[in-house]
Amino acid sequence: MHRRVTANREEAVGKILDGEAIIINLVTGAYYSTIGPGAVVWQAIEEGRTLDDIVSAVTRDYDVSEPIARLDVERLVREMAAENLVRTEDVASGSVEPLPPGASPLSRDRARAVYESPVFHIYRDMSDLLALDPPMPVFGEPPADWESEPKE
């Protein structure tokens, strides 16, 4: 069994720019950033990788030992899960695509980069503002025929 981590696409959307992952929670209004190894982690999460593969992606791109990378990845995933950005599930071995060989597109070259523990920055300026106007916990899907409804 492996633990797979996926992005919570119901609420979270992210983009990696210049090696920095920018993520927003569309429900709470909070938004986040994490650079370097943190962006590698987010990219692997968006690909639906297992925890082991995420750790491998970090050690492949950065000069860091597996135990340290694992500690940091698990912490980062916990922080993201606490913000409802990711989901984890146990999956059977062999049910996940293997990690492609070679450095990820995020690493500038094939040399392993200097490692710094990833920091998960949380910005709550919007969510604090929106707390005055509480968000809705559940949303229905819109009717499929909306666009075809004629004008009255």
Add this chain to the structure above:
Amino acid sequence: MDTAGVATHRRLDTQVARERFALEAAASDAALAASPDGAQGWVTIAGHHLRLRVAGRELTDRVPGAFAQVRRHATSGGALTLDVDVWDEAGARVGPPDVEVWDRARSADGRFFEHATPHVVSWLDRASHRLVARVRSARGLSPGSLFQPFSGLLAVWLADRGTPAIHAGAVARDGRAVIVAGSSGAGKSTVTLSCLAAGFDYLGDDFVVLSSPEGGTPHTVHAVYGTAHLDRDHLARFSALDRATEVPALPDGNKVVLRIADRFPDGFTLAARVQAIVLPRLAPGSPTLLRQAPKSAALLAMIPSSLFIRSSATPAAFRALAGLVEAVPAYWLEMGTDLSAIPRALVRLWPGA
């Protein structure tokens, strides 16, 4: 997933919202039918048409006059049209039941949106493409209080069309624009108005719309409103703008509204291709200078107000914003106190200028 407005609007039962919209729409229809002095005009934003109908003598100049360009007749072509009906409740002496003074609500199914302020109650039906706005009392309005009428609901409808509104200004030269982004107070109006005074084309200081071919590049920025909004104390620094009509935004406030489009028709443009993003920062006592900013800094600077206040917080709106940031370079503009240095710094973004 339909998350439009999820984070910013309280939820209304869908049937209740449907009934309230029907009441507002019926009252609007009655007011328009009974108004001998109403006005009608057409506005085009990023290729989408608005049919603007206004009932009430006090509103017939003010509401159309807030837009960058209003035509008297429809443009040929089958583009989808948003019907925008505005009426004066006090003038009509009839109206639906009153609602909370300040409110932002959305039906549970996401179809109906309501925005209420002390001055205006507005409803949008995303299915029938209709926006009705009930001005509580046109006579009670301060002259500048409708300087960006129903911008919040317009942003929802424009985001549905794949053309999100962003909380940013824009100026252009030779058909190429820079987006001026940042939170309120960052200096967007200072930058755009100082550029207007220096001969740049103006597209807006606070609310513009983006489009791109099927989510690709290049991005085009579009003007919506023909106004600018700034502190009265700052207005004295813009002597070149003394031709603009100046009206107070609110009776007790320090903000004033400038009607730019009607007084500077040669300095206004409706659309231009985006070539850069500029993030102004006040740096009193320092020389004004431009330096490259990380793309991530530009996206972080634009997310809060563009996505959650001015636009519709959807994955598509986020991707549009991120796509723009990815496509063009971003710069910090450190602003000293010399306004004329701002356009001199920015003009270097236009090759050959």
